[in-house]
């Protein structure tokens with residue numbers, strides 16, 4: 001009864017909307033634009049979507065359809081106009097209405113940098129020693145490319161690079177491909193406002209891009225900043241759209257018809273309220289001490305940030321004081337950049353070694369003359385693969401550029417061209433695994449060399465164990481690399497399940513292993529047995545299955561057996577799972593020995609609550625199934641039907657394809673029903689749906 005009632009309510013609302021759209025396309029288009037703008041902001045800027053992607057697509061398509069039928073309703077700020085523009089013959093120069101200045105840099109990376117700036121500000125303001133501290137707004141210094149966004153009456157009309165500060169280049173059509181940058185500002189927009197900030201690339205987006213490049217055997221990019229800057233100045237917007245860029249605003253250019261707040265921090269808040277991304281690490285601090293504390297705090301967080309910064313920026317917060325301080329040459333007296341140690345450094349490449357990974361991949365590793373980079377001393381860096389190494393023309397003895405940013409493994413990104421004092425042979429991959437002597441192969445068309453030894457190879461076995469025991473996997477405390485070396489080298493462990501057969505006596509017999517630590521490890525092993533499906537899937541070390549994918553799989557399928565038996569098609573329905581990942585999972589579970597490992601682990605007592613990852617323990621009869629709703633159901637509203645399907649683990653799609661498992665059809669079902677019949681997809685009515693849900 002309750003469901004039926006609720007359903008009616010929704011149906012009425014829905015009918016009203018439909019009437020609006022049929023009778024007043026202009027109103028419906030405006031409504032859709034507002035909705036899409038809201039959801040795009042939730043998705044791109046706040047990273048907190050309220051509706052599934054499919055629903056967004058549906059709204060988007062509805063708007064596209066209205067605009068196609070009524071071209072006069074099309075507006076420049078319509079979300080449908082974020083489409084790719086033409087390839088340009090060249091970038092057009094644009095004179096800035098207000099010059100884009102740069103700022104002075106304090107290169108002293110200690111607190112002295114902050115003190116020097118504060119002392120200068122105080123002197124120039126004529127403050128006595130006992131005058132209260134100056135208030136500052138402290139921000140991150142993003143490592144990207146400065147961009148000016150010009151909004152007229154709230155609509156983005158032009159985006160320009162900084163250029164020489166007086167004249168930049170028009171990059172509007174490239175900037176329009178960046179989902180985070182609103183084409184129309186929220187709320188009551190000024191007559192004219194230029195918002196300035198930095199286009200940058202997140203580290204994970206950069207890593208993914210390079211991963212793809214390496215897989216294709218193509219040139220990898222050096223760092224996120226060069227990649228973002230290069231992309232923004234591309235002539236072909238399709239190239240830009242493929243890069244996934246981001247944006248943070250940090251200031252203003254020309255402004256007309258707007259009362260700017262009295263402080264810089266309040267100005268940033270206002271910019272954020274317009275829907276433009278502003279970084280949340282900004283802080284209002286007092287005096288030199290406040291600045292130095294901010295510098296220290298951000299230094300400690302630098303590696304954990306999802307993007308590169310090369311320092312922090314301090315700005316006098318009070319706009320009136322900023323005006324009073326003014327400029328020297330082309331730099332404001334009221335702002336300064338305070339640097340951090342560089343994330344790229346030069347050093348000598350002493351040797352190249354081969355490391356054998358968990359999946360047998362042979363990675364050439366650069367042995368470096370130790371160098372301080374990105375805040376730590378680095379003496380090893382990855383060269384990724386033979387092709388990458390060859391492309392970079394790296395040879396032992398060369399001076400190389402090492403990059404270390406965040407928790408990404410340090411890498412050699414390039415060679416500094418210098419004359420080689422003597423001939424150095426080109427590096428070659430060994431034909432036999434340096435650890436186990438098995439043959440080394442390279443898949444046709446692939447870039448990676450692999451040891452064929454599998455778990456016969458001690459290196460692979462060790463890595464597999466360490467991965468299995470890892471904090472994010474089975475989380476077996478105390479099982480570190482020294483112990484794993486002993487267990488594998490001593491022949492105590494050949495397969496993962498054997499881990500759980502280790503007793504205190506066997507362990508205590510090992511080198512440097514006291515009875516107490518042996519007992520602790522056995523307890524840790526026991527404790528690790530109670531885990532989650534996501535952790536277990538991740539722990540298995542299936543190629544291409546990282547933590548995020550493991551979580552998605554657990555959530556989507558709800559049980560291990562369903563994952564093990566899923567077809568490639570079914571796996572492809574999991575969010576973010578593409579053909580390569582799906583095939584890898586399928587291949588893994590097709591191997592009898594892998595299934596055996598799983599069974600032995602289960603037999604050893606490894607267990608989890610089914611449908612883990614989500615707190616709900618309801619049965620998920622529709623896990624892995626895609627349904628399409630069409631027409632009006634007798635008692636269930638569309639949203640209720642959808643909610644019930646999703647609660648049962650199913651997915652509701654907007655259109656019928658070969659991948660659709662069921663079409664649920666009600667009164668006045670249209671083309672979707674025809675399509676289902678054409679493709680032979682089973683068609684059910686509401687009772688049929690209820691039967692599935694039960």
Ligand code: IVH
Pocket residue numbers: 101102103104139140141142143145146147197198250251313332335337
């Ligand atoms: S303020 C008049 N704030 O650093 C002040 N700049 O020379 C204008 N940058 O290339 C700049 N993060 O693009 C400011 N939070 C931030 C910044 C920032 C990065 C860049 C800017 C310019 C350089 C400053």
